[in-house]
Structure formats: structure tokens, C-alpha cells
Amino acid sequence: MSSYAIEILAKGHDRAGFVSGLESVDRYLWATARGHQEKGISVTRVLVNVEEAPPKTVVGFFTLSNITVSASDWPGAPGRLPKQAVAAVLLGRLAVAKASQNLGIGSMLVASARQLARETILLTGGVGLVVDAANEAVIGFYSRFGFRPVAAASLRMFLPAASLETGARIQRDE
């Protein structure tokens, strides 16, 4: 039986073979994710079959980074935030390979991102998890997990720290 795990993006992962159908996200994994990781800009995690010989097929991936946001009028944000921007975790990219979509993998990756965001916020603070939906269609997907647009017609969505529950623990090899 195959054994899948979420790993931090590394050389042995087949970035070039990944296709989700949304080219801007795919291009990020092909060309940018490793460079950003090496520079400390963000961390990308990939879902792979741990038993597969490298280069391992990337079944799905997501990218997290730290950002600062002016969140005082965002839905669910704490009251009386300071005027200056405050810390948050950004789920910058998320995608599942075309052949593996609609199997619950995207939802599992969101659960993992939520868990990591919660741990980060517990360690260093932060008002919540932010996601930039790629288009209007994806807003429905993120809404399922409690994210709300930060303003009318905005593709930026927010899940307050208080709503980041631990959820099911997902195996990670780190």
C-alpha cells in the first residue's frame, strides 16, 4: 500500500511534472518556489508518495509565508488593533494535480496549512491565516473552511486566529 506524506519542497520532488490546470500556480512551483524557499521568503510543502523513487510525483502543494496586514476592519479580526500593520500567516499558493482533484486532497492540504498557521501564531503571534484566492470560483472552496473575503469583491480572504482549530493531525516528514 502506498504511503503519502507532506514534505518540505526539496530537490527530489518533480516540480516540472506538476500540472493543476491553473498555470500561474503551476508556474510558481516550476520556477519560483525553491528560490523563494532558499531566500527565506516562503516555505512550500508537497504531498508525495514516500515510497516512490526520486523524482517523486507532486500530488499537491501549498506555500506559507509571514506577512503584515492592516486588518482592523476585517471580518472576525480582534477589536482595537494598533494602527500599524500586524502579523499574519499567508497561504500564498495551493494546488492539487489535475488527476487527483476532487478526492479531498485540497481540503487535507488546507487542514495542514491551518495547523501550521496555528503553531506559528502560538509561537510568534499573528491575527490569523490569509489566503489570496486565484479567482472568484475558488472563493467557494475556501469559504468551506471558514475563510471570509476581507472586503466586498475582494479575492483576499481571512480566517481569524480564534478559528484555527487543530483538526486532524496530518503526517509530516520534517
Ligand SMILES: CC(C)(COP(=O)(O)OP(=O)(O)OC[C@H]1O[C@@H](n2cnc3c(N)ncnc32)[C@H](O)[C@@H]1OP(=O)(O)O)[C@@H](O)C(=O)NCCC(=O)NCCS
Ligand atoms: C482548488 C483545488 C485546490 C481544490 O482541491 P481538490 O483536492 O480538488 O478539492 P477537494 O476534493 O478537497 O474539494 C472539496 C470540495 O470543494 C469543492 N471544490 C473543489 N474545487 C473548487 C473550486 N474551485 N471552487 C469551489 N468549490 C470547489 C469540491 O467540489 C468539493 O466539494 P464536495 O465536498 O461537496 O464534493 C484544486 O481544484 C486545484 O488545484 N485547482 C487548480 C489550482 C487552484 O485553483 N488553486 C487555488 C489557488 S488560490
